[in-house]
Amino acid sequence: xxxxxxxIETLPGKAAHLFLFxxxxxxxxxxxxxxxxxxELVNEYVVARLGQLLNLPVVPFEIVTMTEKQxxxxxxxxxxxxxxxxQFASLFIDNCxxxxxxxxxxxxxxxxxxxxxxxxxxxxxxxxxxxxTKSNILLKRHxxxxxxxxxxxxxxxxxGGYKWNAETLQKSKKFKxxxxxxxxxxxxxxxxxxxxxYIEKILALSDVSIEEVIQDIPVDWNVSNENKVALFKYxxxxxxxxxxxxxxxxxxxxx
Ligand SMILES: Nc1ncnc2c1ncn2[C@@H]1O[C@H](COP(=O)(O)OP(=O)(O)O)[C@@H](O)[C@H]1O
Ligand SMILES: [Mg+2]
Numbered sequence: 535x536x537x538x539x540x541x542i543e544t545l546p547g548k549a550a551h552l553f554l555f556x557x558x559x560x561x562x563x564x565x566x567x568x569x570x571x572x573x574e575l576v577n578e579y580v581v582a583r584l585g586q587l588l589n590l591p592v593v594p595f596e597i598v599t600m601t602e603k604q605x606x607x608x609x610x611x612x613x614x615x616x617x618x619x620x621q622f623a624s625l626f627i628d629n630c631x632x633x634x635x636x637x638x639x640x641x642x643x644x645x646x647x648x649x650x651x652x653x654x655x656x657x658x659x660x661x662x663x664x665x666x667t668k669s670n671i672l673l674k675r676h677x678x679x680x681x682x683x684x685x686x687x688x689x690x691x692x693x694g695g696y697k698w699n700a701e702t703l704q705k706s707k708k709f710k711x712x713x714x715x716x717x718x719x720x721x722x723x724x725x726x727x728x729x730x731x732y733i734e735k736i737l738a739l740s741d742v743s744i745e746e747v748i749q750d751i752p753v754d755w756n757v758s759n760e761n762k763v764a765l766f767k768y769x770x771x772x773x774x775x776x777x778x779x780x781x782x783x784x785x786x787x788x789x
Pocket of ligand 1 (some may be wrong): 545546547548549550562593624625626627628630669670672686687688689
């Protein structure tokens with residue numbers, strides 16, 4: 535188990551704090567009872583686990599335990615309401631950029647795995663990630679000029695986002711704002727079959743593996759049994775409308 539050694543800085547957005555950990559790596563830590571609420575950690579965790587099941591490039595993460603004393607290393611203006619216990623930590627990926635607001639952007643040939651973008655798009659529709667902004671994918675440029683893509687920040691997933699509950703999950707929500715990352719993805723898409731294959735991959739994900747993820751949510755993140763059941767039901771039900779909503783979006787932007 536890794537433990538935090540030293541606080542380094544607070545990252546843009548003020549909810550993630552960079553720490554050096556005992557394995558020698560830096561992690562961006564989001565803490566219990568932050569200003570978004572502890573649901574942010576639940577969403578980060580559940581969505582990261584589901585993303586891993588689909589081989590999507592979710593940044594490696596750990597659930598870490600932090601004591602009151604370790605939390606106090608974070609400036610009080612951010613941390614005064616934080617609670618000791620389990621926290622969500624994602625491995626800090628160095629030297630990345632987000633997606634540029636306007637072109638020029640990496641071209642399809644400059645991406646090491648461009649298909650993965652279609653996977654992210656379909657996945658975001660499944661988990662209702664309303665926050666795939668230009669800052670929430672990381673592009674890491676290698677010396678050969680090629681880019682890797684990493685996914686971060688799944689705090690605002692599921693209908694209801696930071697405040698989801700059994701009731702909000704039942705409301706079928708459309709995204710208020712289209713994601714610049716999703717539009718960029720479709721703009722580069724040259725084969726609808728890639729989208730279809732990711733839809734099939736999600737549909738094929740077994741109930742048992744989804745249930746396992748939900749059962750593994752740390753107890754001290756306070757998700758009631760009723761809400762766990764509702765989350766499972768949301769993920770299962772959403773599969774039924776996934777293809778239609780993804781294709782509707784894709785057709786709108788396909789060249
Ligand atoms: N694992 C990570 N690796 C690299 N940068 C990160 C990582 N996690 C967060 N960041 C940086 O910190 C910013 C804020 O983190 P994020 O998880 O997006 O929180 P918020 O909910 O505040 O948007 C990101 O836009 C990114 O620049
Ligand atoms: Mg973010």
